[in-house]
Amino acid sequence: MNYKNSFSVKAFFDYLREKRLMGVKCLNCKNLMIPPRLICTACKKANLEWFEFEGAGALETFTILHVAPTSLKDKAPYILGIVKLNEGPLITGRIIGVTSDKPKRIRIGMSVKADFIQESDSTILAFKPNN
Amino acid sequence: MLMNKVALIGAGMTRFHHSLHKDKSSRELFVEAFLECLDSVDKSISHKDIDALFISATASEFFEHQSHIACLLSDWTGLNPIPATRIEAACASSSAALEIGVFAIASGMYDIVLVGGVEKMTTLEVDEMTYALMSGLDHPYECILGVSNPGLYAMMANAYFEKYDSSWEELTSISIKNHHNASMNPKAHFQSEIMDIAKKISQKKGLKFDNEMDFLKSPTNPYIAHPLRLFDCSPVSDGASAILLASSKKAKKFTDTPVYVTGLGHTSGTMSLHDRRDLTSIPASVEAGNRAYKMAKIESKDIDFAMVHDCFTPAEIIATEDLGFFPRGEGGKAAIEGRTRINGEKSINTDGGLKAKGHPIAATGTAMSYEVWKQLRGEADKRQVNNAEIGLIHNVGASGGTAIVQIFRR
Numbered sequence: 001m002n003y004k005n006s007f008s009v010k011a012f013f014d015y016l017r018e019k020r021l022m023g024v025k026c027l028n029c030k031n032l033m034i035p036p037r038l039i040c041t042a043c044k045k046a047n048l049e050w051f052e053f054e055g056a057g058a059l060e061t062f063t064i065l066h067v068a069p070t071s072l073k074d075k076a077p078y079i080l081g082i083v084k085l086n087e088g089p090l091i092t093g094r095i096i097g098v099t100s101d102k103p104k105r106i107r108i109g110m111s112v113k114a115d116f117i118q119e120s121d122s123t124i125l126a127f128k129p130n131n
Numbered sequence: 132m133l134m135n136k137v138a139l140i141g142a143g144m145t146r147f148h149h150s151l152h153k154d155k156s157s158r159e160l161f162v163e164a165f166l167e168c169l170d171s172v173d174k175s176i177s178h179k180d181i182d183a184l185f186i187s188a189t190a191s192e193f194f195e196h197q198s199h200i201a202c203l204l205s206d207w208t209g210l211n212p213i214p215a216t217r218i219e220a221a222c223a224s225s226s227a228a229l230e231i232g233v234f235a236i237a238s239g240m241y242d243i244v245l246v247g248g249v250e251k252m253t254t255l256e257v258d259e260m261t262y263a264l265m266s267g268l269d270h271p272y273e274c275i276l277g278v279s280n281p282g283l284y285a286m287m288a289n290a291y292f293e294k295y296d297s298s299w300e301e302l303t304s305i306s307i308k309n310h311h312n313a314s315m316n317p318k319a320h321f322q323s324e325i326m327d328i329a330k331k332i333s334q335k336k337g338l339k340f341d342n343e344m345d346f347l348k349s350p351t352n353p354y355i356a357h358p359l360r361l362f363d364c365s366p367v368s369d370g371a372s373a374i375l376l377a378s379s380k381k382a383k384k385f386t387d388t389p390v391y392v393t394g395l396g397h398t399s400g401t402m403s404l405h406d407r408r409d410l411t412s413i414p415a416s417v418e419a420g421n422r423a424y425k426m427a428k429i430e431s432k433d434i435d436f437a438m439v440h441d442c443f444t445p446a447e448i449i450a451t452e453d454l455g456f457f458p459r460g461e462g463g464k465a466a467i468e469g470r471t472r473i474n475g476e477k478s479i480n481t482d483g484g485l486k487a488k489g490h491p492i493a494a495t496g497t498a499m500s501y502e503v504w505k506q507l508r509g510e511a512d513k514r515q516v517n518n519a520e521i522g523l524i525h526n527v528g529a530s531g532g533t534a535i536v537q538i539f540r541r
């Protein structure tokens with residue numbers, strides 16, 4: 001599929017729909033990045049290839065969002081987190097599989113794995129606890 | 132380095148408020164700030180003295196379906212045909228406008244420049260306003276997930292609590308102090324102590340609060356983005372602010388007590404919060420501070436008072452560490468110990484901060500320099516910092532994609 005040749009927002013979400021968490025690897029300095037970019041954040045070279053992340057990592061931080069934007073009003077409160085993927089980079093995702101009325105159950109450092117949820121017309125990156 | 136020294140010769144702002152300006156739009160708000168700014172010039176100034184306008188509005192397309200706002204405000208202030216340009220950097224917009232104004236004068240192109248910002252926010256409901264301000268975040272990688280501005284600072288707060296073994300209770304020292312400072316500021320949105328607000332609410336609802344903490348921990352102070360509650364967040368306010376800049380040569384013609392711009396630091400950070408290795412600091416702030424200190428040839432210890440970007444309470448704690456006022460992990464403790472109150476070791480947010488003075492997004496940067504102007508001229512009344520010589524402003528765009536630090540001197 002041709003569009004996946006470009007490291008674009010569209011390609012990231014097209015992959016996400018296929019339940020694949022894709023970023024890029026710098027062919028020059030091996031730096032891993034997610035979401036995909038066009039220029040390496042470390043060496044600034046534009047010499048990259050697709051890299052598939054396993055989707056496993058640890059919760060770096062989180063919040064429970066109570067006051068939501070219009071389109072998500074009905075979903076609030078929902079949980080958001082930043083996950084440090086095992087391969088190194090961090091990424092934001094929705095946290096599922098824990099209830100928002102028990103914030104003490106959500107623990108920074110807990111291991112999580114990627115899940116893909118359908119919301120309106122798009123696929124959303126989510127993470128759920130491993131156990 | 133600046134080719135020429137630049138001074139503030141006038142400053143004006145509206146009161147920041149959620150209902151007072153109900154019937155005003157951006158143009159009336161900015162004209163009000165502009166007229167006060169003209170009046171503040173000691174030896175009087177006229178329209179024909181002003182060479183250019185750099186103005187900010189962050190999200191007027193959402194709030195008022197109005198772009199091309201630089202032209203609009205040049206027209207309504209009666210300043211056309213001078214060049215008018217809009218500068219946008221999320222919540223740091225108008226300090227960016229001030230910086231560009233300084234460059235325009237320092238280059239020798241202009242002698243006198245008007246800068247400022249305006250935001251008419253109350254046209255939208257809370258959920259729509261939340262969405263409008265999310266346009267300052269990374270749309271596909273943060274916004275779509277439902278991450279809001281309070282959500283980002285809430286995630287920074289939780290990371291901070293984890294790293295430094297601190298807790299939400301530490302944050303309340305910021306809101307209590309900033310409400311106290313705002314109670315002495317006639318321009319502030321909230322001009323009352325938190326306990327006065329608690330008393331008002333308790334009378335209305337038949338509740339009883341023993342002290343501030345009792346109130347702040349109650350359901351009357353609901354969660355916005357856990358762990359942040361309503362009183363951890365800056366309010367939604369309408370408002371405008373304006374500053375007149377002049378070359379130091381021309382400044383003397385208009386005032387005997389100009390305020391000089393001596394340090395400028397402006398950096399961009401990663402757009403997304405998740406692209407930072409440490410979520411308990413804003414690297415762009417650290418770098419902007421270092422650049423401003425270097426240009427002003429001073430160190431953080433030389434700063435007498437500072438307006439820092441406390442859009443949410445954890446942001447003030449992180450800012451006072453990023454700017455080198457306190458060691459890492461000790462910003463909250465310093466606030467609890469009263470070291471950041473007016474005439475404490477470092478007077479922080481003497482005007483009440485974004486938290487209590489209000490945060491009409493694009494008006495915030497130049498409203499910070501408005502307070503610095505008042506302080507350095509000894510006109511801050513009950514908020515006056517003794518022997519104020521050097522003041523600093525720190526203005527952050529969204530979660531730290533932009534950071535601006537500016538240093539001013541008598």
Ligand SMILES: [Zn+2]
Nearest residue numbers: 026029040043
């Ligand atoms: Zn590289």
